[in-house]
Amino acid sequence: MSATGFAPETEARLAVARKVADAVLFEGYVLYPYRASAAKNRLRWQFGVLVPPGWGAECAEHSFQHTECLLEPKAGAALAVELRFLRARRRTVQQAVAGGGFETVPELRLADRVLVPWDEGVEERVTAVVPVADLVAGDVTVDIDRPAATDHETVLDADGRTAGRTVHRYEPLTGRLRLTAAELDGPYRVLRLTAVAENTSDWTPPAGHAADRDAALPRSLVAAHLLLAVDRGSFLSMTDPPQWAKGAVAACRNLHTWPVLAAEPGRTDVVLSSPIILEDHPAIAPESPGALYDATEIDEILALRTAALTDEEKREARGTDERAAAVIDLADSLPPEVLERLHGAVRGLREATRPHNGPGFPDEHGVPRPDTPWWDPAADAGFDPGHDSVLLDGRPVRAGSRLVLRPGARRTDAQDLFLHGTGATAEAVLHDVDGVVHVAVTVDGDPGADLRREQGRFLYFQPDELAWPQDDGG
Structure with missing residues (x-):
């Protein structure tokens, strides 16, 4: 068994889907210019945030995701399920003081970075393997219970002396994943699989205080998404189903998430249900050199802009988050041939539709006429x-x-x-x-x-x- 509890062959199939799921998990995690002080990094995590129900009722965010998709299982099939999300870990910064001890400060300046308070995202996984027959027989529930915790990490200066420490605080987090399946009428044996991920925290803002997203985030499932894999059978595409299944697909309810086939093209045994709309068989571009976390700009521009940050801006970015530091190091180390690959790629070619005997095209004998342009600007006059x-x-x-x-x-x-x-x-x-x-x-x-x-x-x-x-x- 793997570290996740899945059989090796299931783990291998899910590993392919996780490459795309990682992009979903960390979409917008930290945005260019990768500094905590940047205005667009002060309101974070816009996708798949499952907030406490008592707070979500007062805002535009949701406490649950509801996924429905169609499954054609074979006899003895089992479903592997993995709910992935980030748990916010609130970081404060403390400086070492003379005589021992620490005091909280707004920043801790070191030779290579500037540490500042920040909400770090810690990846969490909730996994289960359930016989499909059990899902048809009734609901299967997997509870999520993460207690409050505090830890700290010592920070050393360039000479190896203790300069301070970072203190990390986790708030309690509770939730559940509910799974069920129902057999549908039709020409083939098809199940409607339902998976509901929800935050069950009883936290509400303190009396007399306005609803505060900043306070709710450490008690939320952030960037939540679901991976499903069947060992014997297949899922139907929810985007392009066969004709006989279109009615059943249309009847499925998907709220705050959307399921797509996530295995390699040609395979239909893995589904990714994410808060970001994707097409079937999504894939990370092979030219992409690493995670840049900011999908609002193309990799080439983002890498060039990041490499052009000042040394002081890079120090702050490195102190903002480990992942931000990795982006800075990546941008500084990209060789020219890798940047060249980012400039563009042709994914497919098709033959353009061309009128017979049009300007620049072969005449009735198949002989090209190079003396005229392929497109006649005068044609616009009509x-x-x-x-x-x-x-x-x-x-x-x-x-x-x-x-x-x-x-x-x-x-x-x-x-x-x-x-x-x-x-x-x-x-x-x-x-x-x-x-x-x-x-x-x-x-x-x-x-x-x-x-x-x-x-x-x-x-x-x-x-x-x-x-x-x-x-x-x-």
């Missing part, structure tokens, strides 16, 4: 985005048309998914060089709509991603 139209259900869509957004699953990103069912106004109808039609829209209620029109910066959808409003008289 288009007028402000007045052109495209048919949708037999009616013309043109600038000013009132629409409803229905993003298509085959090409939708997370931002589009959030707009599903939202009203919009068509601003222009455009044709690209491949002959594909796109409708530029502004979204109802967008306070920046006028600015978008001014700058010509719109959202774009293809006609089959649009619908007419139901109350439209047409």
